Amino acid sequence: DTAVSQTPKYLVTQMGNDKSIKCEQNLGHDTMYWYKQDSKKFLKIMFSYNNKELIINETVPNRFSPKSPDKAHLNLHINSLELGDSAVYFCASSQDIPGGTNEKLFFGSGTQLSVL
Amino acid sequence: AQKVTQAQTEISVVEKEDVTLDCVYETRDTTYYLFWYKQPPSGELVFLIRRNSFDEQNEISGRYSWNFQKSTSSFNFTITASQVVDSAVYFCALSEGSNYQLIWGAGTKLIIKP
Numbered sequence: 001d002t003a004v005s006q007t008p009k010y011l012v013t014q015m016g017n018d019k020s021i022k023c024e025q026n027l028g029h030d031t032m033y034w035y036k037q038d039s040k041k042f043l044k045i046m047f048s049y050n051n052k053e054l055i056i057n058e059t060v061p062n063r064f065s066p067k068s069p070d071k072a073h074l075n076l077h078i079n080s081l082e083l084g085d086s087a088v089y090f091c092a093s094s095q096d097i098p099g100g101t102n103e104k105l106f107f108g109s110g111t112q113l114s115v116l
Numbered sequence: 117a118q119k120v121t122q123a124q125t126e127i128s129v130v131e132k133e134d135v136t137l138d139c140v141y142e143t144r145d146t147t148y149y150l151f152w153y154k155q156p157p158s159g160e161l162v163f164l165i166r167r168n169s170f171d172e173q174n175e176i177s178g179r180y181s182w183n184f185q186k187s188t189s190s191f192n193f194t195i196t197a198s199q200v201v202d203s204a205v206y207f208c209a210l211s212e213g214s215n216y217q218l219i220w221g222a223g224t225k226l227i228i229k230p
Contacts, residue, residue, distance in 0.1 A: 041155075041205055043220040056217055090161065099216030103149065107161040 003027050006091045006108035013081055014116055021076045021111045023091030031055075031097050032074035033105070034066060035090040043090075049074055050097050081115045088112050119143065120210045122221035129198055130229050137193045137224045139208030145169075148212040150184065150191040155223070156204040164206075167191065195226075203228045 006023040013019055025032060033056075034046040047066040048056035054066070063079040074091060091108040094100075121140045129135045141150065152164040165175060167184055175182045179196045195202050208221040 041223045041225075043207065043223075045217060056215060058217075088159070092161075097216075098211060098218065099149070103211065103216070104163045104166060105153075105161070105218075106163070109158070109160045 002109075004091055004093055004106050004108040006089075006111055008111060009109065010112050010114075012114045012116065015081055015083060017081050018077070018079045019081060019113070020078070021089055021091075021113075023074050023076070023108055025072055025091075025093040025106070027093055027095070027106060028072075029093040029095050029106070030071055031094045032068065032071070033092040033094075034074065034076050035092060035107075036060075037088045037090060037110070039087070047074075047076075048098070055097065078113075081113075083115050086113055086115045119212075119219045120208055120221035122206075122208055122224045124224045125222070126225040126227065128227040128229065131200055132197050134194060134196050135198050135226065135228075137195075137206050137208075137226065139191045139193065139221060141189050141191065141208070141210045143189075143210060143212045145212045148210060149216065151207075151209040151211065151218070152182065152191075152193050153207045153209065154204045155207065156201075161207070164193075198226075198228045200228050200230055202226060 004025045031050045033048045046060050049068045052068045065077045068074045088110045090110050092105045094105050119142050148169045150167045154162045181194045183192045205223045205225045207223045210219045
């Protein structure tokens with residue numbers, strides 16, 4: 001069983017569209033994250049949730065809206081997609097919050113988003 | 117200034133050679149954490165190690181070893197007797213501040229040639 005699974009793996013869409021990426025973890029972790037990795041492999045955190053509560057909200061456009069229906073799921077919805085949104089988006093989870101004793105991150109396999 | 121610097125963009129070695137990946141960090145906090153993650157060609161990031169700022173002991177795990185030197189603000193990673201499967205992008209990261217948000221280095225692409 002995949003520990004952190006995100007769908008879809010590839011997403012190709014037109015500018016201006018709205019799309020969602022889903023993430024689920026079966027590890028029983030309390031904390032989940034969304035990361036963006038650009039074409040130069042640079043990783044940047046976008047959001048983090050702990051027990052469905054938002055704990056990290058980096059400076060990302062408000063076109064990006066995370067939703068955590070329960071602590072095993074953290075979905076990412078993107079409105080009015082732009083060319084610059086093209087990247088690989090990674091979902092991750094950890095047993096503990098950032099700085100906690102068990103902060104090891106488990107990553108999903110990524111979603112390659114291409115905006116045309 | 118970058119908080120986590122991985123100066124080596126790409127390293128290429130022949131299999132069985134030893135290779136060291138450098139990581140230099142910058143922080144004013146006394147409590148912080150350092151990490152290494154591996155991203156193989158398949159794309160998924162894999163945790164390798166987490167070290168807290170109060171533990172300067174070097175760590176060895178099989179062919180992998182880490183050298184943490186607070187005096188030089190470095191947390192270097194060495195692979196001994198490299199193998200083709202070690203080919204990946206390796207990221208160093210720092211966790212600090214009030215929310216211990218992870219700050220990532222730019223990554224070092226390691227190519228192991230057979």
